[in-house]
Amino acid sequence: MNCERMETRLIAYMDGRATEAERREVDLHLIACAECRAHVEEFRRLWAVLDEAPMTQPSASFDAVLRQRIAAEPARTGWYGLWSWIPAPRLVFAVSLLLLLSVWISSTPTGPVINPTELAQHEEEFKMIKDLPVFEDYDVLANFEALSELPPKPDQSNGKKM
Amino acid sequence: MLGVKAGDDASFELLLRRFRTPLVNFLARMVRDRAVAEDLAQEVFLRVYRARKQYAPSAKFTTWLFRIATNLALNSIRDGRHRQMEVALDQPVKVGEDERPAIEVPDHRPGMEQQLMARDRAARIRRAVEALPEKQRAAVLLHKYHELDYDEIARILHCSESALKSLLFRAYETLRVQLAPLVAPGGESATGPRD
Numbered sequence: 170m171n172c173e174r175m176e177t178r179l180i181a182y183m184d185g186r187a188t189e190a191e192r193r194e195v196d197l198h199l200i201a202c203a204e205c206r207a208h209v210e211e212f213r214r215l216w217a218v219l220d221e222a223p224m225t226q227p228s229a230s231f232d233a234v235l236r237q238r239i240a241a242e243p244a245r246t247g248w249y250g251l252w253s254w255i256p257a258p259r260l261v262f263a264v265s266l267l268l269l270l271s272v273w274i275s276s277t278p279t280g281p282v283i284n285p286t287e288l289a290q291h292e293e294e295f296k297m298i299k300d301l302p303v304f305e306d307y308d309v310l311a312n313f314e315a316l317s318e319l320p321p322k323p324d325q326s327n328g329k330k331m
Numbered sequence: 332m333l334g335v336k337a338g339d340d341a342s343f344e345l346l347l348r349r350f351r352t353p354l355v356n357f358l359a360r361m362v363r364d365r366a367v368a369e370d371l372a373q374e375v376f377l378r379v380y381r382a383r384k385q386y387a388p389s390a391k392f393t394t395w396l397f398r399i400a401t402n403l404a405l406n407s408i409r410d411g412r413h414r415q416m417e418v419a420l421d422q423p424v425k426v427g428e429d430e431r432p433a434i435e436v437p438d439h440r441p442g443m444e445q446q447l448m449a450r451d452r453a454a455r456i457r458r459a460v461e462a463l464p465e466k467q468r469a470a471v472l473l474h475k476y477h478e479l480d481y482d483e484i485a486r487i488l489h490c491s492e493s494a495l496k497s498l499l500f501r502a503y504e505t506l507r508v509q510l511a512p513l514v515a516p517g518g519e520s521a522t523g524p525r526d
Contacts, residue, residue, distance in 0.1 A: 177496040180503065184474075186481065214514045215507050219475055221449075222456045225359040227351050228369060235347070235373045239380055 172198075175205055183212055343383075347376060354400055357472050361404035363461050371403045394483040401469050401487050408465055452513060459509040467502035474499055 175198065181187040182195040199206050354375055358368035378399055460471060466488060473479045473487065485495045507514055 176500045177493055180474075180496055180499045181481070210516075211507055211514055212503055214516070215503060215510060216475065218452075218456060218510055218513045219460070219506070221452055222460065222476075223453050224352065225356045225365060225368065227355040227372070231351060231355070231369055231373070232347065234369075235376055238373060238377055242377070242380065 172202060172205055175208070179205075179209065179212070183209065183216075343380065346379070350396060351376075353477055354396070357397070357477060358400055358404055360457070360460060360472050360476075361401075361465075361469060362407050367407060371400070371407060374403055375400045391483060393477075393479065394486055397473060397477065397479065397483075398487045401473075404469070405465055455513065456510065459506055462509070463502055463505060467498055467505070470495060470498050471502045471506070 175195070178187065178191055178195050182192060187195065199209065351372065354372040355365075355368050358371045358375075359365050362368055362371065375396065379396065460468060463471060469488060470484060473484045479487075481492045481495055485492045488495065488498075490498070
């Protein structure tokens with residue numbers, strides 16, 4: 170191992186979190202490299218110095234202020250919950266845009282204007298279509314080949330002969 | 332945290348007691364302003380409280396907590412709203428009505444000169460740490476003062492473990508240079524000048 174690789178190994182070696190293999194690798198390097206040995210010693214002293222930094226204690230009012238803020242939460246939670254349901258401002262914009270577009274489309278005429286005579290014609294066609302099954306039955310009966318094989322009615326044949 | 336999720340207020344109290352000092356301490360060193368640090372620490376607890384129902388123990392609670400705290404601190408620093416002026420060495424420590432004194436002095440206290448020297452050393456150490464770039468500072472604080480594992484810190488700082496180890500090495504190297512007078516063998520002593 171060279172000195173450059175110590176950059177990713179040294180800290181874990183010093184704080185005792187290096188693997189056994191890493192530790193052995195660093196140990197071997199330190200035996201051969203006086204510069205890195207000195208580095209380790211300086212880092213050890215640095216860590217001892219850093220321990221002298223004083224801790225910042227929370228103020229005595231910390232808990233009380235936090236409890237006040239938490240107590241104010243339920244009222245806020247309703248609105249917060251409502252707003253948090255909306256995932257993102259972009260989505261809100263997109264949904265609003267779609268809504269406006271749909272309102273605009275529904276408010277504009279969508280097809281050609283039909284005059285009253287055309288409308289009447291359409292209604293007649295509709296009635297015809299509505300009665301289509303009846304017409305279909307009539308058509309089936311009119312073209313029913315089996316009927317043509319029936320003997321003619323007596324009075325009809327007499328009439329024809331006359 | 333699972334107790335908090337179940338609606339147990341006593342569990343939240345326990346969390347508060349366990350983590351308020353580490354959080355305030357971490358945030359104070361990150362944002363360099365005690366009042367802002369307290370505000371941010373409260374925001375962290377509020378977010379924990381709000382998210383308690385959705386909490387899933389997929390990661391360690393400490394990782395989750397410090398990730399929230401780190402993100403809030405970095406945002407606060409980047410917003411540039413809470414930049415703290417460096418405290419001059421001779422500036423007296425402010426003790427508000429509701430604040431505990433920074434140093435409680437027992438009867439068998441060392442001499443005034445030694446106290447001043449200790450305070451001087453502490454101020455130099457604090458300034459050196461606070462002068463580190465934000466990410467290096469967060470890495471050092473989480474590693475040195477809060478003893479989080481590498482994978483936890485890497486997750487909090489959104490980097491690989493290998494990148495984190497390099498980051499830490501560079502940060503400690505900077506501190507070693509900045510604090511050379513204190514670090515050097517036979518350097519300035521913590522308890523006073525050597526005879």
